[in-house]
Amino acid sequence: IMGASDRTIVSYIMGTAANGLLSVSHKFSSAYTTFYTVFNLSWTESASLHFHDEDHEIFFESVISKVYRLFSAACLGIIALMPLVFPILINANYSDAYYQIPIYMVAALFNVIQGLYSVIYVALKKTKEIAKTTVVSALINIAVNLLLNYIGLYAATISSLVAYAVNCVWRYIDLKKYMNVPLSKKLIFSTLVMLIIVCVPYYLKLFIGQCIGLLLVILYAAYINRDILLVVLRSPK
Numbered sequence: 001i002m003g004a005s006d007r008t009i010v011s012y013i014m015g016t017a018a019n020g021l022l023s024v025s026h027k028f029s030s031a032y033t034t035f036y037t038v039f040n041l042s043w044t045e046s047a048s049l050h051f052h053d054e055d056h057e058i059f060f061e062s063v064i065s066k067v068y069r070l071f072s073a074a075c076l077g078i079i080a081l082m083p084l085v086f087p088i089l090i091n092a093n094y095s096d097a098y099y100q101i102p103i104y105m106v107a108a109l110f111n112v113i114q115g116l117y118s119v120i121y122v123a124l125k126k127t128k129e130i131a132k133t134t135v136v137s138a139l140i141n142i143a144v145n146l147l148l149n150y151i152g153l154y155a156a157t158i159s160s161l162v163a164y165a166v167n168c169v170w171r172y173i174d175l176k177k178y179m180n181v182p183l184s185k186k187l188i189f190s191t192l193v194m195l196i197i198v199c200v201p202y203y204l205k206l207f208i209g210q211c212i213g214l215l216l217v218i219l220y221a222a223y224i225n226r227d228i229l230l231v232v233l234r235s236p237k
Contacts, residue, residue: 001138002163006156009145022156025100028078029108036112044119051123060181064116068183072191073221075109080198080214102199103157110164117171120179137167194220
């Protein structure tokens, strides 16, 4: 819904050329979201099966925390790597798409987070709540896009970010009525700090800063996902 509304508004206000830039900048976040969609199929089934277990809150908190660590690291990694691979993967005619990619990636991370929590609605058989929050988020996306149309292509990307963020926070707060599964505040703060570290040289096009940012993201990703890495390393060949 959000993607279709973005394309329609951009085509009407800015023309099809701008829509092409939007499509290019959206490809990386779309690929990222596709990986989560595959995981979400099994996550939805597991959540429904274990929802009534005595230790279900521990189970949900463990899975959500681990998946958030993995996908937040992937989000930061894609942003940090993009300055190095963008000139190779994307034609120079679409160079303006470069500036939209981090915004779409953060929006996609919010989409992953809300997806992690949304399975609780499914387990509770409250799919109407999913539909309601989705429709409201779509309306917010359209409203913000129209209000910010004077800033050009950024209106579409920022509106998507705002809509996904609102959807994420709304579902997180609403689901507290049924289950309290918080994310670590320290983890969220560290993700925000790393996002700033990679985005500043990204937009300023500081090559040394981009390389340092990529190195820090690799170290950060390895640290927060050390439990998963240890399991992989210890698994039999």
